[in-house]
Amino acid sequence: xxxxxxxxxxxxxxxxxxxxxxxxxxxxxxTAIMIMxxxxxxxxxxxxxxxxxxxxxxxxxxxxxxxxxxGMVGVFAKKKGIFGKNLLQGMSSxxxxxxxxxxxxxxxxxxxxxxxxxxxxxAVGALAVLFAVGVASLVENYLLVEENGKLMYPxxxxxxEALDASEAGGDSLKHMGIGGIITLxxxxxxxxxxxxxxxxxxxxxxxxxxxxxxxxxxxxxxVVGLDVSLTMFAGSILANFGITPLIAYFTQMAGxxxxxxxxxxxxxxxxxxxxxxxxxxxxxxxxxxxxxxxxGAIKLIPVIVTSIKKTLNARNDVGEEKxxxxxxxLLVAAIAIFIVGAFLAGNIVIAIIAGILSLxxxxxxxxxxxxxxxTIGCSNAPVSGMTIASLVVMTLVFALMGxxxxxxxxxxxxxxxxxxxxxxxxGAYTQTQxxxxxxxxxxxxxxxxxxxxxxxxxxxxxxxxxxxxxxWPLRVLTRHSVYHKLT
Numbered sequence: 001x002x003x004x005x006x007x008x009x010x011x012x013x014x015x016x017x018x019x020x021x022x023x024x025x026x027x028x029x030x031t032a033i034m035i036m037x038x039x040x041x042x043x044x045x046x047x048x049x050x051x052x053x054x055x056x057x058x059x060x061x062x063x064x065x066x067x068x069x070x071g072m073v074g075v076f077a078k079k080k081g082i083f084g085k086n087l088l089q090g091m092s093s094x095x096x097x098x099x100x101x102x103x104x105x106x107x108x109x110x111x112x113x114x115x116x117x118x119x120x121x122x123a124v125g126a127l128a129v130l131f132a133v134g135v136a137s138l139v140e141n142y143l144l145v146e147e148n149g150k151l152m153y154p155x156x157x158x159x160x161e162a163l164d165a166s167e168a169g170g171d172s173l174k175h176m177g178i179g180g181i182i183t184l185x186x187x188x189x190x191x192x193x194x195x196x197x198x199x200x201x202x203x204x205x206x207x208x209x210x211x212x213x214x215x216x217x218x219x220x221x222x223v224v225g226l227d228v229s230l231t232m233f234a235g236s237i238l239a240n241f242g243i244t245p246l247i248a249y250f251t252q253m254a255g256x257x258x259x260x261x262x263x264x265x266x267x268x269x270x271x272x273x274x275x276x277x278x279x280x281x282x283x284x285x286x287x288x289x290x291x292x293x294x295x296g297a298i299k300l301i302p303v304i305v306t307s308i309k310k311t312l313n314a315r316n317d318v319g320e321e322k323x324x325x326x327x328x329x330l331l332v333a334a335i336a337i338f339i340v341g342a343f344l345a346g347n348i349v350i351a352i353i354a355g356i357l358s359l360x361x362x363x364x365x366x367x368x369x370x371x372x373x374x375t376i377g378c379s380n381a382p383v384s385g386m387t388i389a390s391l392v393v394m395t396l397v398f399a400l401m402g403x404x405x406x407x408x409x410x411x412x413x414x415x416x417x418x419x420x421x422x423x424x425x426x427g428a429y430t431q432t433q434x435x436x437x438x439x440x441x442x443x444x445x446x447x448x449x450x451x452x453x454x455x456x457x458x459x460x461x462x463x464x465x466x467x468x469x470x471x472w473p474l475r476v477l478t479r480h481s482v483y484h485k486l487t
Contacts, residue, residue, distance in 0.1 A: 034449070041454075049461045066088070083441050086163060094428065100378075102417060105417045116466050131334065132362070134330025144434050156435045159435045196210055197211050206273045207240055208277070244277050254267070254269045294364065294368060337355045429447075
């Protein structure tokens with residue numbers, strides 16, 4: 001069966017899933033799938049945690065998980081088919097999403113002289129998983145089904161195409177192989193072909209723009225369509241030829257006492273164009289994305305209310321699966337965060353205030369992350385930017401309350417771990433469920449497998465951090481943490 005998911009997502013009314021059988025038949029779960037998924041979740045969580053803390057590089061695991069998982073199903077699983085492969089890509093994303101969130105804050109506890117408690121880290125991370133999946137499940141039907149064709153979910157579409165290619169074989173696999181070879185030759189893997197050209201203006205009008213030959217970016221552009229691609233290109237032109245040169249012009253006027261906000265050792269007047277873009281323009285862009293996401297989240301409030309009412313009344317539309325597990329997970333996490341916070345902080349007031357702040361901020365940014373996954377994909381989501389915004393709010397409240405001791409900072413960062421993990425998981429879960437929707441899998445089954453993989457990821461990432469903290473230099477763990485950026 002030949003499918004082209006990118007074309008099917010254009011019009012919701014004409015969309016037909018890969019498989020149109022009943023929900024009971026669309027199950028790919030088995031003991032073998034669970035074991036293989038746990039292995040993939042462990043590998044992607046550990047590797048992402050290490051590469052993220054060492055080099056600041058994280059990559060969404062859905063696409064490699066779908067490719068590797070397809071091979072594993074073909075070799076080890078008795079029950080073949082796309083649904084088992086679909087669950088494996090979901091579990092790969094579940095494990096990786098934990099690392100893509102935790103690495104931004106968890107090492108910061110080490111920077112301030114604290115220690116990462118293994119069991120405390122697991123408790124906070126597990127609650128973040130439950131909370132994120134619960135919140136995302138309230139809006140997933142709207143984002144994935146009702147907004148189908150409007151929110152493109154580029155990475156989800158690419159994963160679906162990879163799964164389809166593994167089923168079809170033939171030319172599809174050949175094209176994937178050709179794209180893979182070109183990518184190997186033109187990226188950091190081999191770098192044999194110089195695919196990047198950079199142009200810089202160093203006069204009073206300072207600008208910079210780079211072009212890159214990248215099959216992955218070309219594929220994403222094909223998926224999201226011409227309108228979205230042109231919008232992103234227009235934003236790049238505005239940033240590189242308008243905003244950045246303007247900021248660079250004013251930095252040259254700065255006095256000798258003006259320092260860069262995120263690097264107190266650097267004078268503003270000494271900044272080059274890359275520093276201006278990295279310290280100012282990038283955050284303006286992140287703020288614009290956050291603003292759009294927040295507006296979208298506010299618009300989704302009626303959807304959340306309707307979803308909760310449906311679940312409480314045990315009524316679902318025809319063909320729509322019940323969301324009892326998602327709501328239960330959300331309630332458990334919302335209650336348990338206060339209990340865990342009181343135990344870790346030893347102060348009920350801190351637990352209540354920090355718990356309320358964490359829940360509100362996590363709720364907001366999980367929805368933002370879920371929506372951003374539909375426009376730019378999880379790999380490009382500004383997780384660290386949303387985390388910084390959350391930590392700034394919490395730091396301000398802690399300072400106003402007089403909680404400024406090192407022990408208080410450690411508690412603040414633990415709540416920050418909860419927020420950043422929830423943000424990362426929310427986007428990855430929604431992206432995974434979009435793949436599930438495209439192939440026609442069971443939503444409740446994917447939720448269970450994803451949650452199990454994410455919980456495995458929590459154990460792996462916290463364990464990896466504890467081990468690296470004992471055996472590696474501090475700079476390896478802290479180079480890319482949010483705390484390092486704030487200081």
